[in-house]
Amino acid sequence: xxxxxxxxxxxxxxxxxxxxxxxxxxxxxxxxxxxxxxxxxxxxxxxxxxxxxxxxxxxxxxxxxxxxxxxxxxxxxxxxxxxxxxxxxxxxxxxxxxxxxxxxxxxxxxxxxxx
Amino acid sequence: xxxxxxxxxxxxxxxxxxxxxxxxxxxxxxxxxxxxxxxxxxxxxxxxxxxxxxxxxxxxxxxxxxxxxxxxxxxxxxxxxxxxxxxxxxxxxxxxxxxxxxxxxxxxxxxxx
Numbered sequence: 001x002x003x004x005x006x007x008x009x010x011x012x013x014x015x016x017x018x019x020x021x022x023x024x025x026x027x028x029x030x031x032x033x034x035x036x037x038x039x040x041x042x043x044x045x046x047x048x049x050x051x052x053x054x055x056x057x058x059x060x061x062x063x064x065x066x067x068x069x070x071x072x073x074x075x076x077x078x079x080x081x082x083x084x085x086x087x088x089x090x091x092x093x094x095x096x097x098x099x100x101x102x103x104x105x106x107x108x109x110x111x112x113x114x115x
Numbered sequence: 116x117x118x119x120x121x122x123x124x125x126x127x128x129x130x131x132x133x134x135x136x137x138x139x140x141x142x143x144x145x146x147x148x149x150x151x152x153x154x155x156x157x158x159x160x161x162x163x164x165x166x167x168x169x170x171x172x173x174x175x176x177x178x179x180x181x182x183x184x185x186x187x188x189x190x191x192x193x194x195x196x197x198x199x200x201x202x203x204x205x206x207x208x209x210x211x212x213x214x215x216x217x218x219x220x221x222x223x224x225x226x227x228x
Contacts, residue, residue, distance in 0.1 A: 004157075032215050043119070043205050043219030044158070089157060093215050101146060101215040102173070105157040 003027045004092050006106035013113055019077040021109050023090030026071065030092040034103065035064060035075045038087045047088075048075070080113045087111070117141055119220035121206050127226045128196040136191040136223050138206030146209045147189040148173070148217065149181060151202040158205065164189055196227045 005024045013019045023033075031052040036044035050057040050064045050073070057064050063076045077084055090106040122137045138147065145166050150158040160173030164183040178200060180192045189208075193200060203224050207217040 034215060036219075041221070043207075043221050045219070046216040049216065095215070101209050101211075101217065102160060102163065103158075103215065103217065105150075105159070107155055107157040 001026075002107070003030075004090055004104050004106040006088075006090055006109050008109050009107070010110040010112070013080045013111065015082060015113055015115050016079045019075075019080045019084065019111055019113070021075040021077075021088050021090075021111065023073045023075075023106055024071060025073075025092050027092070027094065027104070028071070029094040030104075032093045032095050033064070033066060033073050034091045034093075035062075036089045036091060036105075037084075038089060038108070044089055077111075080111075082113050082115065085111060085113045119206055119208055119218050121204075121220035121223050123223060124221065125224050127228065128193075129228055130197060132196050133192070133194050134196065134225075135193075136204055136206075136225075138189045138191070138208075138220060139187055140189075140206075140208040140218070141187065142208060142210070142218065143186070144208035144210050144218070145186070146211070146217075147183065148207045148209075149179070149189065149191045150205045150207065151175065152205060152222075153202050161191065161204075196225075198227045201225060201227045 034049040035047040038044040066073045087108045089108045091103040119140045148163040149161040162181040167186040170181045206220040209217045
């Protein structure tokens, strides 16, 4: 049972345009969401996060939007750059349960930014 | 400051062999995790630790054991490797459950033949 879903395995965007990566979740206990970026042969690196008390968080070119009623979040990258080409993972956690920051990951979306 | 390191980077095992993967972090993090990544599956939590001397099961713990004898190290053991354990293994650490950002190592690619 995939609790965090990234339904688009891949996305291609032109340099300078906006990249929008989507993520859906089913567990209503999730209250903290993160995006990670992964280059080949490297570990994932943290990109941006959002708490369920917010609906938007911005960090430079990256903005995450959260729609709790739809159980949907999205990552916007503006403007997209060739160095953004990577696999992006959405992750979620339920901070109110358990003692560790256990993350549930989506299957990832491969973003390719073309010249 | 090396962050999270993993040893080895690559390994090939025969079915039934055993091995230990080592994870080390120099950020003084309390929490450490082991994940596996398989094609089309995302990252799945194998075991985790909330502090020195503690371990707990994650989503896919069968066939693995872990130990956290020192705060900076988290070991993942395979007692009798199976082809289904062919995967890329990532170790991660985090400071606290309040901030959920985890810092990942570069991964170990394990092939079991």
